[in-house]
Each structure stands twice: as C-alpha cells, then as structure tokens.
Amino acid sequence: MREILMALTTQSKTKEARQRARKSKFQADLAPPEDSRLRALKAELQMTSNTDFLVDALTLFGWAVQERRRGHRIVSESSSGEKKILVFPRLERVAPDVDLPRIDLHWSEREIESLAELAQRQPAEPTEALIRAMRG
Secondary structure: OOHHHHHHHHHHHHHHHHHHOOOOOOOOOOOOHHHHHHHHHHHHOOOHHHHHHHHHHHHHHHHHHHHHHHHOOOOEOOOOOOEOOOOOOOOOOOOOHHHHHOOOOOHHHHHHHHHHHHHHHHOOOOOOOHHHHHHH
C-alpha cells in the first residue's frame, strides 16, 4: 500500500513539474508597418526566431525600466559627444517624479500675451490635412 501511495505521489509531483516547466505562448497582431519593422530588425540582428527576439527585447526593456525606476536617465551619445536623452512615456510612469525631464523656456512678454490670447479663444476646427493625417 505504501508503494502505491509513493508511486501516486511521484506521478503527481512529475505532473506538477511538467506544468510548471510548460512554456507560455505569445501571439501579437501587428499592423503591416510594425510587422515590417520587426522583420527588418530581426534581419539586421541576424535573428531567425521570434522567441529569441522577444527574449532580447524583454531583457532590454526590463533593464530600461530598472534604470528609470532608479531615477537614471537613458542617454545615447554620438561619437562627437552629442547626447540625446530617451523620453519614452511608458518608462516615465516608473520614474521618480523628481527626475522627470525638464526644459527651461524663456518667454518674452509678447509671447506670454500671445499665449494668453490664444488660450482664451474658441478651439479651432481641425483642417482637412490634419484629419487625413490622423486617419493615416
């Protein structure tokens, strides 16, 4: 009787281990431009597997989240020393409030008056060009 109980326990543990080790599936519906971009990036990185691409993308995005959570900025620096700070809205959600990017604007008296006048007006109707651009 003890042997049967041990066999059932072992089978149960083996089944649980298989379920835990089971890989999850991921599927994404991409618009044609994003699909083309994905394929181009995979080709440029010499990757054939979507799984490998996703794992690397998760690693990179995870690192970026950790850096912003610590209040660090993510910077690209050219060989000439020009620096660009990455501002990615989803990453900014995890950034400490005190470390959000800032821009100092120096407005003239006339610019401030003009802005006040503009803010008090009725909203303008969108132009046909804007409507076409928004529709893609």
